[in-house]
Amino acid sequence: MEQESTYKNIAVIGLGAAGGLVSVLLSKNPYNRVVGFDTKEPFSTLLPTGGGRCNLTYNEEDIREFAKNYPRGEKFLLSVFSRFNQQKTRKLFEDLGIKTYVQKDDRVFPVSDSSQKTVKILNSHLDNPNFSLKKEKVINIVKTENGFEVKTPNESYFFDYVIVATGGSKNSFELAEKLNHKIIEPKPSLCALDIKEKYLYKLSGVNFKDIQIKSVFNNKKFTTVYGDILFAHKFITGPAVFKVSALTAYENFDEKSPLELYLKLTSYTKEDIEEELRNNQKKSVKNVFSKFAPLSFIEAISNFNNIDCEKQSAQLKKQEKHILTEAIINLKLNAQKRIKDSEIVTAGGVDLKEINPKTMESKIVKGLYFIGEILDVDGYTGGFNLQNCWSGAYICAQNFN
Numbered sequence: 001m002e003q004e005s006t007y008k009n010i011a012v013i014g015l016g017a018a019g020g021l022v023s024v025l026l027s028k029n030p031y032n033r034v035v036g037f038d039t040k041e042p043f044s045t046l047l048p049t050g051g052g053r054c055n056l057t058y059n060e061e062d063i064r065e066f067a068k069n070y071p072r073g074e075k076f077l078l079s080v081f082s083r084f085n086q087q088k089t090r091k092l093f094e095d096l097g098i099k100t101y102v103q104k105d106d107r108v109f110p111v112s113d114s115s116q117k118t119v120k121i122l123n124s125h126l127d128n129p130n131f132s133l134k135k136e137k138v139i140n141i142v143k144t145e146n147g148f149e150v151k152t153p154n155e156s157y158f159f160d161y162v163i164v165a166t167g168g169s170k171n172s173f174e175l176a177e178k179l180n181h182k183i184i185e186p187k188p189s190l191c192a193l194d195i196k197e198k199y200l201y202k203l204s205g206v207n208f209k210d211i212q213i214k215s216v217f218n219n220k221k222f223t224t225v226y227g228d229i230l231f232a233h234k235f236i237t238g239p240a241v242f243k244v245s246a247l248t249a250y251e252n253f254d255e256k257s258p259l260e261l262y263l264k265l266t267s268y269t270k271e272d273i274e275e276e277l278r279n280n281q282k283k284s285v286k287n288v289f290s291k292f293a294p295l296s297f298i299e300a301i302s303n304f305n306n307i308d309c310e311k312q313s314a315q316l317k318k319q320e321k322h323i324l325t326e327a328i329i330n331l332k333l334n335a336q337k338r339i340k341d342s343e344i345v346t347a348g349g350v351d352l353k354e355i356n357p358k359t360m361e362s363k364i365v366k367g368l369y370f371i372g373e374i375l376d377v378d379g380y381t382g383g384f385n386l387q388n389c390w391s392g393a394y395i396c397a398q399n400f401n
């Protein structure tokens, strides 16, 4: 019979996406004794993901292209993905009993289209004698001479190794800081934005597909983004807005000094619009322009600028034509704040310079590992944030085989 000392005693703090998966993988090895700490049910943070369908990852084989979807962490993740990419993740999920499929827009979902079913299957792998769950919040992790002391409000536990996977919360960063890790200032990312142009909130529910947004703040230009945008009752949202919010996560824009957004709502050009006007002089202004944007949008722009959009397009003044055309091909909006608590992920976290991407081990404290959103990594929507968790979990588990 094996000596108790041949076992590796491993604590996993936080059992969300990253901590849950690393626990599943570690507990498959009979020489590991894994204790997971979380006050929530394992994997329960997956339940709301992908609108309840769990957008597991994104179908892009080129890891360089894949890594471009992370405003923070791109270089670090190139190394991580060279070891464990999205294809390997899909194969791993299939081996765990979760078949996946690629949606038209390249986002990857479980065939069940259900976060609930996915969580249930993942949880079934934790029903394993090598894994035990402590439904306790960890309040401190202390490096001891031979390992670690993990403290909860009521007890102290001792381990050889600790994996921290507590996500992007304030308490996460405090745990890491107490272990002498540098935290890059956390900021909300993937947020809805409030714009100054309140009259456009009348458009609540109107969705523009695959538009282009250029953003500028204090003369600083950000990468042009593409995607959908939705006008809601009190904010703008959707994948393109999320990308803008991620790129500008560290900019302090407000009412006095807003983030300027320039939207191209159609693939048509100014010349196309002029030609349409020339060829349809007797048609109403709103009829002509609604070829390029939803009617409700044309009406909102016309009303705001006192343009009679019922009149024939031949009667449109030069300035009015300019206003309507600009609204479609270069609509300027001023974002004055991020909508509070709308963020999907946190930018910032444990400084990547202090983590070895080949193992996910801390370079500061031996035997300590960080995976998932606690790291200074954040991606766009589309499955990128979960992929960071899956890859980190897999690479981390390899140290204990």
Ligand SMILES: Cc1cc2nc3c(=O)[nH]c(=O)nc-3n(C[C@H](O)[C@H](O)[C@H](O)COP(=O)(O)OP(=O)(O)OC[C@H]3O[C@@H](n4cnc5c(N)ncnc54)[C@H](O)[C@@H]3O)c2cc1C
Pocket (backbone or CB within 6 Å): 013, 014, 015, 016, 017, 018, 019, 020, 037, 038, 039, 040, 045, 046, 048, 049, 050, 051, 054, 055, 056, 057, 136, 137, 138, 139, 165, 166, 167, 168, 169, 171, 172, 343, 344, 345, 371, 372, 373, 374, 382, 383, 384, 385, 386, 387, 389
């Ligand atoms: C509404 C919503 C939808 C999303 N949809 C998607 C999507 O479809 N695709 C995608 O890629 N990403 C999505 N994301 C982002 C994704 O869910 C996160 O990036 C991911 O869950 C982060 O995983 P994690 O394991 O690092 O942390 P989490 O999943 O947040 O898990 C952290 C766990 O640690 C526990 N914990 C924290 N502190 C302690 C402590 N002190 N002691 C013990 N336990 C602790 C928490 O209870 C939690 O269970 C979505 C996010 C939200 C909010």
